[in-house]
Amino acid sequence: MKDKNFPQLGQKLIIVRTKMTGEKVEYVSQLVDIESNGELAVAVPIKNAQLVTLLNGTKITVIYNNSESGMLEFEAEVVRKLNGKVPLMYIRKISEITKGQRRNYFRLDLLVPIQIIKSNEDVIHSGFTKDISGGGLRMVTDVDLMEGQIIHVSFELEDRTYNLKSQVRTKFSSIDNKNEVGIEFLDIIEIDRNDLIKYLFLQQRMLIKRGM
Structure with missing residues (x-):
């Protein structure tokens, strides 16, 4: 030990x-x-x-x-x-x-607005995240998405905007016409991933202080 x-x-x-x-x-x-x-x-x-x-x-x-x-x-x-x-x-x-491999799947429950654009489309759809990690996120949206589908998402954390090409990895049950999906970031550069992870860990420490 x-x-x-x-x-x-x-x-x-x-x-x-x-x-x-x-x-x-x-x-x-x-x-x-x-x-x-x-x-x-x-x-x-x-x-x-x-x-x-x-x-x-x-x-x-x-x-x-x-x-x-x-x-x-x-x-x-x-x-x-x-x-x-x-x-x-x-x-x-x-x-x-x-x-x-924590950097790729550490998830923090986080509710923030998110914009979704399907590949080869210009229509912007809206939704909100349920949790975010350095490798992807889980979100709820009105738009119907399929597993394997390529999309672009945009969301803000404090003063930082993330615009990321992503792929739908998991589709969960739909409730009240709301679709819940898990996506993986495909083209996030290392410096952006590091900044995202630092932000998530900072928020986690704040939650620990309040919860423990």
Whole structure:
């Protein structure tokens, strides 16, 4: 447990659970203690400022930032919970620590207006994002989009405008004539991706301060 790549006590963690549908759900947590048997005590995860209960036996991915090695991750299993002033969840590491691909799929719940233009069209459609990552986003719009379709999206974060060629990767169930889709950015340059990720992590830290 003294591996220099191991998360430090008090460090913020992102816990990722994969649903049966393949959709990844992310929660904010924090490393509280390391037991003598190797179990990790982490704060019960938070999603939208609400505590989330994960069943014992649930497999998760733990992602965190290391000052020397960058974004790292490992697989873990939920083994037990402990209620108290600070509710804890105990997890067991079940894989080696590896260099994470976090930059590509870290998602933050974020509601911002977005404009959509279909490939080979000039009509601008509107919608709003549900979450954004360094590699894509999830959005809701009136326009009907198909998996694999190429589109261009435009949205603003603070004073920065992102205009990105994208591809629809996932189409979710439609409700009240609203279409929910997940898209992947196809041509985002590295400097723009870095700026986007920095913004998302800044917003995440602000949420942690308010939620924990």
